[in-house]
Amino acid sequence: xRLDALEAxxxxxxxxxxxxxxxxxxxxxxxxxxxxxxLTFATAxxxxxxxxxxxxYLLLDDLNRVFIxxxxxxxxxxxxxxxxxxxxxxxxxRLTPILIRFYHAMYQxxxxxxxxxxxxxxxxxxxxxxxxxxxxxVLMVGMYRTHEALEAAxxxxxxxxxxxxxxxxxxxxxxxxARPVVGEGLDAMVxxxxxxxxxxxxxxxxxxxxxxxxxxxxxxVGLAPLHxxxxxxxxxxxxxISAVLSGLLLNVALYALLRFKLLLAVNTGAIAPGPxxxxxxxxxxxxxxxxxxxxxxxxxxxxxxxxxxxxxxVFAFGMGGPLxxxxxxxxxxxxxxxxxxIFFAVGHIAQVKGTQKLADLGGLTVSNPVLGWGLALxxxxxxxxxxxxxxxSEFLVVSSTFARAPWLAILLGIGILIALGGLFLRLNTxxxxxxxxxxxxxxxxxxxxxxxxAIVLAAGIYLPPTFVSGFQNVANLLG
Amino acid sequence: xxxxxxxxxxxxxxxxxxxxxxxxxxxxxxxxLNTYALHAGVLALSVAxxxxxxxxxxxxxxxxxxxxxxxxxxPLALHRIIVRLxxxxxxxxxxxxxxxxxxxxxxxxxxxxxxxxxxxxxxPLAREDLAFSLSVVLLGLLVMVTRRNAVSQVVGFMSLENxxxxxxxxxxxxxxxxxxxxxxxxxxAFIVIxxxxxxxxxxxxTVDLQALDRFRGERR
Numbered sequence: 001x002r003l004d005a006l007e008a009x010x011x012x013x014x015x016x017x018x019x020x021x022x023x024x025x026x027x028x029x030x031x032x033x034x035x036x037x038x039l040t041f042a043t044a045x046x047x048x049x050x051x052x053x054x055x056x057y058l059l060l061d062d063l064n065r066v067f068i069x070x071x072x073x074x075x076x077x078x079x080x081x082x083x084x085x086x087x088x089x090x091x092x093x094r095l096t097p098i099l100i101r102f103y104h105a106m107y108q109x110x111x112x113x114x115x116x117x118x119x120x121x122x123x124x125x126x127x128x129x130x131x132x133x134x135x136x137x138v139l140m141v142g143m144y145r146t147h148e149a150l151e152a153a154x155x156x157x158x159x160x161x162x163x164x165x166x167x168x169x170x171x172x173x174x175x176x177x178a179r180p181v182v183g184e185g186l187d188a189m190v191x192x193x194x195x196x197x198x199x200x201x202x203x204x205x206x207x208x209x210x211x212x213x214x215x216x217x218x219x220x221v222g223l224a225p226l227h228x229x230x231x232x233x234x235x236x237x238x239x240x241i242s243a244v245l246s247g248l249l250l251n252v253a254l255y256a257l258l259r260f261k262l263l264l265a266v267n268t269g270a271i272a273p274g275p276x277x278x279x280x281x282x283x284x285x286x287x288x289x290x291x292x293x294x295x296x297x298x299x300x301x302x303x304x305x306x307x308x309x310x311x312x313x314v315f316a317f318g319m320g321g322p323l324x325x326x327x328x329x330x331x332x333x334x335x336x337x338x339x340x341x342i343f344f345a346v347g348h349i350a351q352v353k354g355t356q357k358l359a360d361l362g363g364l365t366v367s368n369p370v371l372g373w374g375l376a377l378x379x380x381x382x383x384x385x386x387x388x389x390x391x392x393s394e395f396l397v398v399s400s401t402f403a404r405a406p407w408l409a410i411l412l413g414i415g416i417l418i419a420l421g422g423l424f425l426r427l428n429t430x431x432x433x434x435x436x437x438x439x440x441x442x443x444x445x446x447x448x449x450x451x452x453x454a455i456v457l458a459a460g461i462y463l464p465p466t467f468v469s470g471f472q473n474v475a476n477l478l479g
Numbered sequence: 480x481x482x483x484x485x486x487x488x489x490x491x492x493x494x495x496x497x498x499x500x501x502x503x504x505x506x507x508x509x510x511x512l513n514t515y516a517l518h519a520g521v522l523a524l525s526v527a528x529x530x531x532x533x534x535x536x537x538x539x540x541x542x543x544x545x546x547x548x549x550x551x552x553x554p555l556a557l558h559r560i561i562v563r564l565x566x567x568x569x570x571x572x573x574x575x576x577x578x579x580x581x582x583x584x585x586x587x588x589x590x591x592x593x594x595x596x597x598x599x600x601x602x603p604l605a606r607e608d609l610a611f612s613l614s615v616v617l618l619g620l621l622v623m624v625t626r627r628n629a630v631s632q633v634v635g636f637m638s639l640e641n642x643x644x645x646x647x648x649x650x651x652x653x654x655x656x657x658x659x660x661x662x663x664x665x666x667x668a669f670i671v672i673x674x675x676x677x678x679x680x681x682x683x684x685t686v687d688l689q690a691l692d693r694f695r696g697e698r699r
Binding site: 122124125127128131132135154158161162165166168169172173175176179180184185186188189202204205207208 | 593594596597598600605609612613616620623629632636639640643646647650651652653654655658659662666
């Protein structure tokens with residue numbers, strides 16, 4: 001067994017959750033939280049040195065290595081941001097020490113659940129892990145116990161549960177399809193077994209299964225007709241959770257979807273899953289782009305921007321082929337880094353100004369230059385302007401589509417441009433207008449935000465060949 | 480599998496669909512809860528029968544969970560919550576009963592056509608159980624969308640989940656069934672009863688979600 005590091009990225013968060021639930025001092029637990037997240041990240045990096053392997057329950061291959069590295073990196077930087085964010089929340093009495101204990105324990109449980117979903121080789125286990133991740137985030141979204149927070153958590157809970165239920169039905173159908181070929185028992189749910197035998201599965205069953213899985217996990221990705229929970233959950237929970245939701249949890253659900261897409265791709269009789277994903281992605285992009293214009297709450301606004309970008313990513317993976325998959329992977333990475341950096345900035349801004357309402361925010365580059373310019377850089381990045389990383393990935397998505405389906409590329413391009421207009425229109429006064437509200441200096445931790453933005457900027461200018469070949473390898477895997 | 484075994488399994492699964500229909504037109508919370516308890520009871524019988532027919536003893540655990548937890552503890556707890564909250568009055572429905580029932584019939588027809596058409600190769604029991612369980616899932620969704628009251632939405636979700644357990648037990652030899660049913664029970668018990676209803680009550684003086692809508696950040 002060479003799965004030691006693989007088990008460690010599960011054991012560290014699980015153990016940390018237990019420890020963090022016990023210690024009363026929030027300063028200590030915040031540091032321990034950072035330490036645990038860092039250890040998990042370091043272990044995840046060591047996975048690149050380990051040969052791919054698979055067991056009955058756990059799996060390590062080139063695809064999930066990338067996801068794990070991204071998840072644990074952002075988990076680590078968010079825990080840094082969270083430490084300073086929480087300090088402020090304690091100081092103004094918005095959160096009590098007991099709630100902080102609960103929060104830190106839940107943070108690690110969430111990390112555990114996401115890592116488990118990523119390394120699970122068993123589609124049932126993956127489902128359980130994603131359910132656990134949903135549960136913990138529901139609890140954290142409702143943590144402030146305000147009207148809005150409770151409503152957001154309730155909505156998230158109901159829609160998330162329905163999604164997760166549909167995904168389970170899809171999972172059961174996959175098992176039903178596998179059983180006559182693989183035989184009864186555990187093997188018929190092991191992904192590595194399924195992928196080698198999927199060509200013999202009953203295509204009709206697989207088709208229906210994929211529709212359920214797309215609807216189920218698609219709810220968690222935040223695809224357009226099923227996105228209703230996402231803006232509320234982002235806006236009302238603690239900001240570190242918004243960052244983790246946008247940056248990571250959506251990716252994890254997407255990862256589950258990609259695994260099943262691979263399963264269908266092997267079976268020649270089954271429908272091509274690509275077009276379904278392309279349609280849902282495109283609808284999400286255009287819908288979310290239009291919705292950006294009428295936002296009044298800054299966190300809600302960036303939540304819609306997340307829907308837009310998840311739409312682009314799902315679109316890219318739906319198009320398939322090495323180039324589009326590469327673009328999708330790159331876009332996912334860039335979006336996760338940028339969006340979490342934006343939420344780091346927004347979290348501190350909301351704390352300084354005491355509001356999230358766009359109308360009450362103004363002239364941030366004057367009143368709080370570091371935060372303001374950080375946010376400005378993040379917005380430029382997320383809108384997809386050169387020379388930042390998202391420009392490159394969006395350009396790749398659009399141009400690779402152009403060669404194969406020009407109309408789709410045009411629609412996608414229009415969606416991206418509408419979103420760009422919406423973001424700039426809404427955020428112009430926030431960043432460059434007359435300063436509004438209190439301008440007290442804040443004890444912000446700028447490091448995570450600027451580290452993320454620096455990576456995005458660097459990636460836009462120069463991608464190291466090792467990254468490129470690694471991503472290309474995964475893109476080829478995705479077919 | 481003998482004729483009798485098949486017929487009994489068929490009868491129990493069919494009853495679940497029928498009871499799901501009964502949920503659609505219950506206009507009082509108590510009656511809805513009692514119907515749900517019946518639903519869970521029949522599910523327990525059905526799972527136990529599958530355990531017997533498939534000779535899979537671990538399914539008895541799932542049956543016991545369905546009986547003890549879903550058919551007895553949860554309805555009793557919800558009864559108490561309803562009394563405490565003082566909402567044992569009529570259930571509000573968003574759509575009229577006639578239309579709801581017609582939609583329900585349409586959904587069941589859809590489930591039957593879909594599942595029976597795509598599973599000609601599967602063994603007959605699993606095939607029909609899948610069709611029935613998809614019907615129960617869809618009817619559970621219908622209960623959820625036609626109700627505005629938080630408690631009845633939860634009941635709708637729980638009946639949906641019963642449909643999933645039916646599907647999981649019908650898929651012969653499926654691993655992790657027990658674990659999944661436990662995970663679902665934890666989901667229901669932990670969140671819904673323990674935290675949400677009390678907090679919602681604490682903050683809103685109502686569990687009517689229409690009242691919650693007023694607090695939406697965007698509509699102010």
